[in-house]
Amino acid sequence: MNYPQRISRLRQRMENEGVTALLVSSLPNTRYLIGFSGSNGLLLVSEDRVSFWTDSRYREQSAQEVQGARVIIPANGDIWTAAARQANRFRTVAVEAACLTLAQRQRLTLPDERLHPAVNWVEELRAVKEPEEVEAIRRAIHLASSVFEPTLEKFHPGMKETELAGHLEFALRQAGGEGLSFDTIVASGVHAALVHGRASSKPIGSKEFVILDYGVILGGYVSDMTRTIHTGPVPRRARQVYQAVLDAQLAAIAAVRPGVTCATVDAAARKVLQREGLGDAFSHSTGHGLGLEVHESPRVSRLSKQRLAPGQVITIEPGVYIPGWGGVRIEDVVLVTESGVEVLTPTTKKLLTV
Numbered sequence: 170m171n172y173p174q175r176i177s178r179l180r181q182r183m184e185n186e187g188v189t190a191l192l193v194s195s196l197p198n199t200r201y202l203i204g205f206s207g208s209n210g211l212l213l214v215s216e217d218r219v220s221f222w223t224d225s226r227y228r229e230q231s232a233q234e235v236q237g238a239r240v241i242i243p244a245n246g247d248i249w250t251a252a253a254r255q256a257n258r259f260r261t262v263a264v265e266a267a268c269l270t271l272a273q274r275q276r277l278t279l280p281d282e283r284l285h286p287a288v289n290w291v292e293e294l295r296a297v298k299e300p301e302e303v304e305a306i307r308r309a310i311h312l313a314s315s316v317f318e319p320t321l322e323k324f325h326p327g328m329k330e331t332e333l334a335g336h337l338e339f340a341l342r343q344a345g346g347e348g349l350s351f352d353t354i355v356a357s358g359v360h361a362a363l364v365h366g367r368a369s370s371k372p373i374g375s376k377e378f379v380i381l382d383y384g385v386i387l388g389g390y391v392s393d394m395t396r397t398i399h400t401g402p403v404p405r406r407a408r409q410v411y412q413a414v415l416d417a418q419l420a421a422i423a424a425v426r427p428g429v430t431c432a433t434v435d436a437a438a439r440k441v442l443q444r445e446g447l448g449d450a451f452s453h454s455t456g457h458g459l460g461l462e463v464h465e466s467p468r469v470s471r472l473s474k475q476r477l478a479p480g481q482v483i484t485i486e487p488g489v490y491i492p493g494w495g496g497v498r499i500e501d502v503v504l505v506t507e508s509g510v511e512v513l514t515p516t517t518k519k520l521l522t523v
């Protein structure tokens with residue numbers, strides 16, 4: 170990971186914004202900038218210095234992980250007071266507007282007029298991945314994909330959604346997963362009409378769609394994938410809906426290339442579903458960036474004017490949700506390349522039945 174380049178890009182942004190110091194309190198942003206993966210820390214980046222405060226639990230870990238910053242462990246464990254003391258030396262200090270709580274702000278003794286909101290400064294850097302990051306994401310994706318079909322073999326009708334989720338999660342951990350990207354979604358039958366229905370105690374029936382949406386963390390980077398399977402023979406209407414979602418997903422992937430807006434990619438999926446009379450049943454955005462976190466910039470939504478750039482990694486995941494009937498979602502992770510797109514998710518999109 171190219172930490173010096175990340176810090177120098179951030180300093181460029183700070184200079185453009187007219188500030189000489191930025192207090193980073195977001196832990197994923199901290200990890201991105203200096204490599205620290207613990208759960209408590211504050212980072213102050215100025216023109217000529219990078220200082221990092223953490224507590225004594227992380228003495229050993231910070232010595233191993235932190236790159237390019239001076240590590241300070243206050244004797245009393247109070248990282249906010251210690252960081253505020255140093256931040257006070259700057260006329261203006263930028264703070265991360267999206268994640269600084271009021272309680273934390275009150276620990277900083279600077280008056281309001283000396284604070285400057287930093288909105289997505291580090292997040293925008295994170296949106297374009299270094300080759301090493303793409304490889305980390307690719308490894309997480311391959312781990313997640315490798316457990317998909319073997320887990321389906323464990324299915325039997327009447328199995329609870331939570332049980333199938335448990336099989337998936339155990340397999341991910343057994344294969345070396347550091348954790349889950351998010352709570353595994355297994356949503357079957359009428360439950361599949363809930364866009365973000367989690368795995369419940371509902372038994373999975375013998376003639377229904379099952380949406381499986383899950384991800385694993387590996388090397389700090391996440392995967393995210395959704396497949397929809399069917400239990401038992403597939404009725405004609407179900408096959409039509411599945412095909413419509415798959416066509417929409419393929420159309421959106423085909424629209425991905427550098428320079429196009431995220432809204433254009435979203436529209437490509439939406440147009441297919443509208444043509445099939447399913448436009449209103451597609452009730453969320455087409456996708457999102459991912460990396461150290463499962464939802465990152467850019468947002469692939471109807472209104473997003475963000476333009477895709479080589480090195481961005483995004484999901485493409487249209488879905489159709491019909492209350493009282495069920496739902497279908499298909500999600501891959503794709504990489505924006507110099508010339509177009511590369512699909513990173515290797516799992517089949519043929520409608521599998523169990």
Ligand SMILES: [Mn+2]
Pocket residue numbers: 393394484486500
């Ligand atoms: Mn997703």
